[in-house]
Amino acid sequence: MESGKDVLYGREITRKELQGEEETLEKAFQKSAFLIEQNVFTCRRCGTSDPRQQVQSPCSCGETCFYCVACLNMGKVKKCSMLYSLAEPNEFPLFSKDCLQWKGVLSLEQARASHDIVTTVLEKKLV
């Protein structure tokens, strides 16, 4: 189960989705869920700016609020929502052994095909 920072890496997560990880929230980069440019609202989670995808609904924020229908399947992103994220650190585990080594033996036909492919690539010619 993912928790804390892992949930935020490379993602745009609402406060509700993060569920009370206050310490993580403080470190996270946050921005409002919608970008407003010349009266056009663009959802920062999915990039949709089509007003037909923005459905008005009553909200505790008191303003005329709406949410994005285009990315509703990822959770409701409202006009008053904040999105939290952290840059993906790309901390991939290193393999202890060389995992791309094959210790098999090619058949005669496979060896010939392999040799032909290598020769073709080296000579940059098309068969």
Ligand SMILES: [Zn+2]
């Ligand atoms: Zn959206």
Ligand SMILES: [Zn+2]
């Ligand atoms: Zn609202």
